[in-house]
Amino acid sequence: MLAADQSDNIAAFYGMITNIDDNVGKTRELIEELGIAENTIFIFTTDNGTASGPKIYNAGMRAGKGSPYDGGHRVPFFVHWPAGGLTKQHHVDQLTHAVDIVPTLLDMTGVPKPESVKFDGVSIASLLDPTKDVDWPERFVISDSQRVRDPIKWRGSSVMSQQYRLINGKELYDIAADPGQKNNIAKKRPQVVAKMREFYEQWWAELEPTFSQTTEIYLGHPEHPVVSLTAHDWIQEVYPPWHQGSIRAAIELQASGELVHKGHWAVKVIQDGTYEISLRRWPVESGTAINAPLSAGDNVSGAAKAFRTTPGVVIGATHGVLRLDGKDLDRKPVETDAEAVRFVTKLKKGSHQLAPYFEIKDGELGAYYVVVTHLD
DSSP: OOOTTOOHHHHHHHHHHHHHHHHHHHHHHHHHHTTOSTTOOEEEEOSSSOSSGGGTOOTTOOOOTTOSSGGGTOOOEEEEBGGGTBOSOOOOOSOOOGGGHHHHHHHHHTOOOOTTOOOSSOOOHHHHOTTOOOOOOOOOEEEEOOOSSSOOTTTTEEEEOSSEEEETTTEEEETTTOTTOOOOOTTTOHHHHHHHHHHHHHHHHHHGGGTTSOOOEEESBTTBOEEEEEGGGOBOSSOOOOSHHHHHHTGGGGSSSOBOOOOBEEEEESSOEEEEEEEESSOGGGTOOTTSOBOOOOOOSSSSOOGGGSOBOOOOOOEEEEEETTEEEEEEEOOTTOSOEEEEEEEOSEEEEEOOEEEETTEEEEOSEEEEEEOO
16 A cells, blocks of 8 residues: 555556566566477566666665666676576576676577677676686676766776775775775775776776767668668757657757757768658647647646647748758758758768758757658
8 A cells, every 4th residue: 555645756656666576477477378488588687777766665775777886787697597497586696797697698598709799797697607616706796877978087987896886996895894985995905906997997998999980870881771860869969858848848948048059960871873862840640730730639648748748839941951961952942831841962881971951040950850761
């Protein structure tokens, strides 16, 4: 029973736990029904530390989601595999990391490791085996939560060993004696700090050359001639409109002064050819015109409103403009009731910055949705 004074947010938190528990159960029931439970490796884990846990129960860990402290990145990891002997309760207290998952699955299934791939992680299959007593070597691993376009050294970082946590290169905690990370012992253990900092420096030096290698969206692949792009993947200084609420509200319109679209999609054209680039305000599935409003969607039960409850505002677009690599290549009017402005252009093989936009009264508004089709 929930307490009478329980907040809606806390109630929603417990509700989501129940929802996940129910659906994990349904998934396991389905595996049984399909007759594949015996040789299915079933893993339950999460992607980061708790979001609401610090307000309720966080096992004594400090902070929450996004934090370099353990409460921000330590997660559960349960494995069940009857055919592999993983059926009994077996607690592993050795430090492991998400990068260990792929090497572990390859090891457990006997799949050969690709010769050209260098793994940052290691197989923990022996640790998971309840019949083995493993002498596990000391190791360092890193949690590094950036959430910025270009990585910043020591920002939101945790260098971890079995005993210690080095936070942001400055704070040191003996996690065995102080799991809540309350007592900074950096000044008392300068040699430990130096050793962990050296590991981070080597890790950073290995990764830094790749920072300028933008992850690109491929266009013109023979097996995928049609590619849909969304504003979530804009590369820009400010955070892109990452959910339906911000797109519906066209949050850029709240800015003061003339609008200039500064975001772009990093794309890699696989082959020279003719491409159709279709600019849209709304997704194809909506069937809604560029200059039409979008009705608010139904809410769902919970402490916060669903993003779709935000009404879709009218942007008053007059023209669509095709911008590629910083140059405006073509411009077409937005016809009445048009769902898209379409351009047909030649694209050269290689890397490009695609940044089409709509001309509106206040300046430029990026096309939130773009569909690129390889014609020939």
